[in-house]
Amino acid sequence: MKFDFDTWIDRRGTASFKWDANGTYYGRDDVIPMWVADMDFPCAPAVVDAVKRRAEHPIYGYGIRQQPYYDAVMGWLKRRHGFEVKQEHLAFAPPGVIYAMYVLLRLITEPGDKVMIPMPNYDPLFGMVQESGRTLVETPLVWREGRFTFDFVDLETKAANGVKALLLSSPHNPTGRVWTREELRTLADICLRHDIFMMVDEIHCDFVPKEHPHVTFGTLGEDVLKRSMICYSANKGFNLGGLGMATVVLADGVLRERFNGEMLAAQTRLDNIFGIEALIAAYNEGEEWLDAAIDYVSENKRHLERVLRERIPEIRMIPSEGTYLAWLDCGALGLRGKELEHFMVQKAGVAFCAGYEFGEAGECFVRINLACPRCILDEALRRIERAVKARRG
The missing domain is CATH 3.40.640.10 (Type I PLP-dependent aspartate aminotransferase-like (Major domain))
Known part of the structure; x- marks a missing residue:
């Protein structure tokens, strides 16, 4: 069975914590949210069908x-x-x-x-x-x-x-x-x-x-x-x-x-x-869907590592063996803590989980969620590349 992970589904206006809370948490609604650990993929068809069947019974x-x-x-x-x-x-x-x-x-x-x-x-x-x-x-x-x-x-x-x-x-x-x-x-x-x-x-x-x-x-x-x-x-x-x-x-x-x-x-x-x-x-x-989602995100990880290495060498991806998350070392940018968070949000327009939230050892890091269509990842990378180039002067 072929599953579509490439098509972006707009979650704005659905009371999505990830997509509808950016103004509250980051002060702007136009950031690309790559912070909350949920996926921007539709659920497995078997799951959607099961929920629909239950929803058809009118007593909840x-x-x-x-x-x-x-x-x-x-x-x-x-x-x-x-x-x-x-x-x-x-x-x-x-x-x-x-x-x-x-x-x-x-x-x-x-x-x-x-x-x-x-x-x-x-x-x-x-x-x-x-x-x-x-x-x-x-x-x-x-x-x-x-x-x-x-x-x-x-x-x-x-x-x-x-x-x-x-x-x-x-x-x-x-x-x-x-x-x-x-x-x-x-x-x-x-x-x-x-x-x-x-x-x-x-x-x-x-x-x-x-x-x-x-x-x-x-x-x-x-x-x-x-x-x-x-x-x-x-x-x-x-x-x-x-x-x-x-x-x-x-x-x-x-x-x-x-x-x-x-x-x-x-x-x-x-x-x-x-x-x-x-x-x-x-x-x-849902196992077939899960395996397909893992394969897609694994390719997102390889794509991210390649783009960072070739175009944004100031940011290094720590090898991610599992989860759909990646830990990015931004130490070469010369920013840490809230300064790094401000740069990513205000200069790049991308919302990550700030590394300092995970403890002092994360001051020079950000956590990125890669469970998204590749077009979303590419737009985030374009924004980061522009911001880093501007910082280079």
Whole structure:
């Protein structure tokens, strides 16, 4: 089946966070938005058809998960990721992955407890640590052999100093690293030695090319599974962000009951009726579309790297192994932090996620979303090239 990823579909006027909030966030409506991590592609036809069928029923009352939902989740994790999860280990958080992690963080730690995060990282992860009154412990990623990886010496040293929990994004947001089994097992062993609970955000796990297979935390061993929370969602891989669904794997039965109790107390256990149908269709019938989308974005990555190398050498793309995001090193522009953000928005007319939002290590970087038609990427690159040429003088 041929899927059209080249045609631009105008999302303006649809209450799109990505396209209709630019004036609010960036002070101008004419920027090209490449910041929010959703796709400018139409969803998989099977997903669209499933939502349409449900919409034709004229009553939109409360929804519940039934066995086809569980079967779709478990089937997908086994087929796509080699993880045979037990149904009784599943929990759900309709608001999404970040809400699920925030709830569990408050269950397993107390105010003042130390929580470690590899940096740079997705800002809501370390934001939830700070907002909940926990103590953020940063461990830096290091550049080694052409890619970012963990500093295991630093990790071990800090882990031994009373850290209670580790928060990890896998694949990594913003750098696009797809961690290897060896890296993850070494990280997990450090946490196990120091009795650190592991909370893993795998929301981007479906969007990885075959040459960089994702290793889900759930396959590292029973010892790891018992001391971890793993969060999945169809939101990134299938562009369902507006439907707010998250699957949580918690093998610890006592902790899972406490987590479910929090969901019940907050009245957040009932799923979006359209999200239910969308997830089932995505996992059961959307794999061909997903593979095609990954191939298209992979070519966008190659195109971006080529254009930067040949026409805008001041900006360097960090190799992105997975996700539809890329981490761009803009250090050669001589700008950092808010100055770099101002240059991109006001001079180039392109809105990226500013690197400083991911921590101090991101001051000279921006994060770009490449899940867009190539014509949008090319227009953004033309604008950036003009702005950089003007800066060169």
